[in-house]
Amino acid sequence: MKNNYNITSVESLFEKMPLMISDNLQIKKGLFSSTLLEIEIDRNIIHHVSTSSAISSEGVSPKEFYMFIIFDSIEKQVFMNCTLDNNSIIVLEPLSEYYAHILGPHSALIIYIPKETIKMSFANLTTGVYKTESKKVFNEIFLLSRVLSKPCTINRKLIQYYSNLIIYKMRLCLLMIDRKHTENRQSIMFYKISNFMKKEYKENLEIKEISEYFQIPERTLHYLFFQQIGLSPKEYQKVIQMNYLKQEIIKNSNLTISNIMSNQGMSSQSYITKKFKLHFHMTPNEFKKRYF
Numbered sequence: 603m604k605n606n607y608n609i610t611s612v613e614s615l616f617e618k619m620p621l622m623i624s625d626n627l628q629i630k631k632g633l634f635s636s637t638l639l640e641i642e643i644d645r646n647i648i649h650h651v652s653t654s655s656a657i658s659s660e661g662v663s664p665k666e667f668y669m670f671i672i673f674d675s676i677e678k679q680v681f682m683n684c685t686l687d688n689n690s691i692i693v694l695e696p697l698s699e700y701y702a703h704i705l706g707p708h709s710a711l712i713i714y715i716p717k718e719t720i721k722m723s724f725a726n727l728t729t730g731v732y733k734t735e736s737k738k739v740f741n742e743i744f745l746l747s748r749v750l751s752k753p754c755t756i757n758r759k760l761i762q763y764y765s766n767l768i769i770y771k772m773r774l775c776l777l778m779i780d781r782k783h784t785e786n787r788q789s790i791m792f793y794k795i796s797n798f799m800k801k802e803y804k805e806n807l808e809i810k811e812i813s814e815y816f817q818i819p820e821r822t823l824h825y826l827f828f829q830q831i832g833l834s835p836k837e838y839q840k841v842i843q844m845n846y847l848k849q850e851i852i853k854n855s856n857l858t859i860s861n862i863m864s865n866q867g868m869s870s871q872s873y874i875t876k877k878f879k880l881h882f883h884m885t886p887n888e889f890k891k892r893y894f
Contacts, residue, residue: 604761606751607638611893612657613852619649621714622669624661627845629703629831629838633883639751643765647714650747653707658796658831660701667714668727669694670772674744677706680830683789684731689740691732691775698729701793703831711747713772724776732779739778743771791816792830795823796838803842804867809835844881847874851890859886 609615612626615636628634632655639650647667656677663669671692673679679686681702686692694700696717704710720727734740746768750761795816799807812835813820827835843866850862860871863886868874879885884892 603640603642604750604756605638605640607640609636609638610634611848611889612636612655613849614893615651615653616659619651619712621647621664621667622659622661622712623664624659627658627841628882629656629658629705629833629841631881631883637751639747641750641761641765643762643769645716645719646765646769648747648750648765648768649712649714650709650751651712652709652751653704655707656703656705656831658701658703661699663694663696663698663700664714665696666717667696668717668720669698670713670715670776671710672740672743672772672775673704673708673710674740675704675706675708677704677708679704679708680786680789681731682729683786683793685786685789686731687733689734689737691734691779693727693730693732693776695727695729705832709744711743711768713769715769723773727776734775735778735780736775739771739775743768743775746771788826788829791818792826795826795835799835799839800842800846803839803846806839806843840877841881843868844878847878847886848882848889851886852893855890855894859890862886 607618609618611634612628615638616622616624616626618638618640634655636651636653641648673686681692682700746764750756750764795812798815799812809820809823813823823835827833827838831838833841847862847866850866851859854862863871863874875885882889
């Protein structure tokens with residue numbers, strides 16, 4: 603089975619990928635657009651995702667599958683405290699927690715293979731970010747997935763052949779993995795602070811309060827955020843608020859935008875509407891109409 607989707611919000615994208623239970627933020631301003639290729643073949647699943655915007659994700663991998671992810675991007679990418687490069691392969695065992703931030707347009711190939719299949723071939727394959735010795739195989743995998751993503755009609759046998767070839771080459775990459783990346787301490791600290799800001803987003807904390815809570819100077823806090831996501835802590839705080847407002851609009855389709863804002867503790871509704879439009883290029887009401 604092959605499906606192609608054109609998607610206009612980060613929420614809609616991950617609704618089409620139900621195996622990934624995740625919380626996602628659109629980091630940078632602008633209209634979000636993404637394409638998703640989905641192929642199911644012999645209990646294996648392939649997702650090829652191309653996305654225009656920077657996003658941040660955290661969640662847990664599916665119970666019955668191993669996940670294998672490779673990225674094609676010129677922008678900085680961090681996954682589970684590791685900075686990725688062009689020959690990185692991400693391995694997630696079933697029920698592994700993960701988080702990532704990708705800072706620009708990118709393509710990702712995600713392959714789900716049943717856990718019993720992997721355990722028969724790779725008994726000791728554990729969650730981590732690995733390097734593979736051959737970038738050439740990565741390029742071949744992405745080339746095959748781009749062919750499958752084209753809207754032109756491809757017969758069923760060809761889809762099956764290309765899909766099986768992608769899975770074969772991904773398993774070939776696993777045989778060539780070298781070593782786990784060194785963890786990035788800055789990413790670990792950023793993850794802790796960003797989680798704290800998400801939990802306290804309704805409080806609209808001052809940056810000084812955040813720096814005091816984590817016992818780091820404000821200047822260091824600003825440097826950390828610019829290094830990790832290219833935003834100041836205050837800008838990131840607004841990103842969280844606007845994304846969570848968007849998610850509340852989706853969850854509460856029966857409520858008015860005014861009621862949702864009030865429930866979120868947002869008193870200046872005209873100001874919030876302006877900020878929402880600045881970030882997503884549409885008002886909350888326009889987003890609601892487009893989404894539903």
